[in-house]
Amino acid sequence: MAFQSKQSMTEPRDRTDAVQGIEGVLLANRDRIVRFLEVRGAGDGAEDLFQDLWMRLTDRQSGPIADPLPYIMRAANNLMLDRYRSARQRDLRDKAWGEASAATHAPSSETSLISREQLRLVETAIAATGDRPAQIFRRFRVDGIGQRDIAVEMGVSLSTVESDLRKVYAALAMVRRQFDAS
């Protein structure tokens, strides 16, 4: 049969192809991506950030990407989030500076913005939502299990999983407002 005679196996397309692929998709969807960056909070800086995004994506070692647009949009979203983190970190540092804090770290999107103390409050808040929501949240957020799998594992409906997750996140949003107020 035809398939038996073929000896050649998949040769992964080389990196140049992959990069050209990404560049092509970036170009073809330029307006859409810029609009996303704009509404995502970049405003007038969206064009510049598009360049940053371009560098990030074409610079990176990666294999061929099958579904590039969602990948790019996710990268754009992460780019904005990194900027938010850096800005917030600067704010926190400036605030701490006023309070004569010693060592200041260079802002980085890597470092956690919440203290141990705050993390403890977060954990307490999660536990306070109840056993099932806390467990569902933990499986979802810490163990990275999909909602459908959690539903099966816990023997509850998918909508229960969804509403429990919303409940825990809402509790966390409340905790966060308290951090900001303090």
Add this chain to the structure above:
Amino acid sequence: MQADPTNAEARAIDWLIRQRDPSFDDWDGFADWLAEDPGHAAVYDALACLDQDLDALPAAPRPVIADIATTPPRPSRRSWFGGAIAAAMVGAVSLSSLGLFGNAERIETLAGEHRSITLADGSKIDINGGSVIEIDPDRPRFARLETGEAMFHVVHRDNDPFVVETGGARIVDLGTAFNVVRRDRQTSVAVSEGIVLYNPDRDNVRLVAGKGIAAQDGDRQPPIVQDVDVANVGSWRTGLLVYNGTPLAVVAEDLKRTAGMQVRIAPEASALSFRGALIIDKNRGRTIADLAALSGTRAERQGEGWILTR
């Protein structure tokens, strides 16, 4: 400004939850929501930022890998969860200084993207496309396959078995090369060298080279051991997919993962199964033509991909 900040927050939470799914693609819908109110981006950022910080949350302790020789009676599922909750509560007091999962590394491949990683102990993991795997430098003998497919070549250590966790199952090596697929609610394992134990503390299925299982989530019985062709275990790495009466939808899923090909199966063809070997040709059209010919379907181009009809 915002008419209803709580509502904005609830919507931001929904987006966050949805975006955790690796296959989320409604970025236009998300952009529309952001455009509705200039305040939405800030609400989202604040929550997303907090959500990222939750990476520091310690993982709930799992049942320790039982000494395989002297398996203690397995705690019921219920008490296991209870234990995890209790541990979570304790965590609220003693806490994250342990940072059990602080160093976990999440590797996500896109459809068609293959990646190979070597762990500190020399064990090797080949990751197929469309997969998510988690490794932890602090736990060198452990990996979690969240979704997708990976082939493991594990360096065996008598007293320190390598454990792969996927779905609710644990796969424990006894000196081994094996392939694991995690698809929607199903786990398949195929062994090409050595021995692995599937769920030693529950099903305790022993798989030697040339054997495999396919387990559905929620199965009450241990999965039935089947013969597999050793030569074809993990052969996706060289672009060869071998089937023995497999539903076309599963073949389509494999093609997407392994080669990034979008193949849809028309409803009237969905009951067909496929038997044979597919080579992922550089010319993807040939692969599709083979699949169509061997499954008695017709292939047509559709958008970026193909559709198989009867």
